[in-house]
Amino acid sequence: SQQGEEDPQALSIQEGENATMNCSYKTSINNLQWYRQNSGRGLVHLILIRSNEREKHSGRLRVTLDTSKKSSSLLITASRAADTASYFCATDANSGGSNYKLTFGKGTLLTVNP
């Protein structure tokens, strides 16, 4: 099963509004990452937050992490039509020994209407 699950599955907002996406996960993590995927393209890394961090900012992006609730949120402020994309959270999980792998959720499809 997926380690990370995004919520909502789809979100439609107007340009200028804020968009909030949530991610819940099951097991302990070292870090959590958010990625963006435009239609027909590969994923692009947005931000990484480590398990000992609670909040991180990058431009119009704000990510929070609550390890006690095993959840994270991605906030995009002052959204633009160009922010229309799918957003994925990814968590690392031990795959044996010292090896870790990223597990992605199924994503939130964000549509920003002009």
Add this chain to the structure above:
Amino acid sequence: DARVTQTPRHKVTEMGQEVTMRCQPILGHNTVFWYRQTMMQGLELLAYFRNRAPLDDSGMPKDRFSAEMPDATLATLKIQPSEPRDSAVYFCASGLGLTLNEQFFGPGTRLTVL
């Protein structure tokens, strides 16, 4: 502008045929990942390499899939024989370091097996 490249970008083949997908990771990156993306399953990790050695291929159907890194500049994913259920977008990603930091994704190979 360093980026991961994948070939071919699109492949249509008939059931039973061999399919080979190629990936050139970013020069200097020591980890390479193969993912498969479908609407139903989302993004699944098939295999990953560190310093060209396979670390985890538990997500890959072993009877028909194989992944190799003949050298540091080339990773391959082969399917033999291909089946319609293999139709998906296959992504290669590369990264740097022992821990799971940012991954850089290629544009993907869209495979259709008829």
